[in-house]
Amino acid sequence: MNRDFFSAEKVNGNITAIRSACGEIMYLIEGDNKAVLMDTNLGVKGLRKLVDTITDKEYEVVITHGHLDHALGVPEFSDKNVYMNHKDIPLYQSMLPFAERDGYIHANLGDAFDEYGITNNDYVEEVPEFDFKELHDGMVFDLGGVTVEIYAYPGHTKGTMVLLIPELGILITGDACNKSTFLFDRICSSVTEYRQTTVNLRDRLSGRYDKVYICHHDMEVGKDILNEMIDVCDDILGGNTIDRPMPFMGVMGYLAKEADDHFNRIDGKSANLIYNKDKIL
Template identity: 40%
Template structure:
């Protein structure tokens, strides 16, 4: 069973996909490499990445959720927005992470994943370096800029690959943006953050990459998700019920398998009716 697979997207950007279907991104410059997100802490991610590059590896965590941050403790230099410290700590326990892994893989592979040892992520956030809005990482020829897009989590960040004109939106805005747990912003605050970032980054990217489901999203994703938020605020949402790890929420635009919208649109939110 392969926990990780990889695919070159361009000469210095590699997509790493996990068995639980997260998209991680490895960006290489001439002097070092940066890994964006680290999955659940199962499998030898560090060893896998070291086979892809011989350069020193640093890690950027887009946010503190189970499926993005728990493998970070295997690396020496990790950046995360301090606003997600509580999120990370709330999700670092092994039983919760094991439950997520088992529910995220095909049935025929569940027996195998139950045997995977998980890294002990407790206390990991204490060692992380602060990741700040507008922070730049110069890889000598390849530049990354990191921007805040609070909503999915308080410390949610997106990454702009400047020369490539690629925005890695991750979970900040996607086909099913989770906006329903205790750490999420209200729909109205999230929409405001989307609109501000869209203006701030206008004209600076041509592609948008996601962490789940589809790899690539339309260039105007931020505006599309903002429009979905407006429908919720206007009482025009479809409100399809969604149950996930003990919580009930509502999908704004009705979807079929794979969170594909039935109306043919792209971008969605899954929200809490008590936090609009």
């Protein structure tokens, strides 16, 4: 490659945000004794090397869900404990064909693709039977002075998980709840199911965080995003949405609330859904 695909930014004394050239954000969370890396991106080589320059602590890897932009880099960490909800293993395996990731990167980098000079040799190997350890609701990673709690938040995928760092008051919702949550694929929950899941998580974590981080482009969103997402679901169920067509990789979804080209809602709120009209109830 001609340019580094990954870059790092210190967020606070415990968290480093690692960004890909395509705009995804991973998080390295460090305690006094250990660390956790959240997600591994698209399987472009170099992530492992960067992480190992940021921390000298022993670390484990947590994959929030099986989509290609979060899980395909795991082969670089085969000597580590790598956790993912096993419900998403079939999804991970379906993402492995080279054309999937190459098409995604081309689409996201556009004309800049040639500037990076990415070749076939810059991708990690495909490992269909990767040894994922089970990531389940209620798991706690004790890093020393800082803990990472795991909560199930299905909807975007069957096995989507979110991370809470209670000592820092930070909830990382990733793709589970963000400015343009994808809820239109065949594997996604209906809007009604997703609404109830969001209500359940909101009630479980009430009062335990005052910051929310996501995994695409902008790092921090409004702390009321869960309540806002419930309102979005209610508006879809009530027919109070703009329903802007949003085709993505051959699938059609509909954007619920008016937003700009960077998915910033016009009314200043954070939560938004791209949903499937055939999967509302």
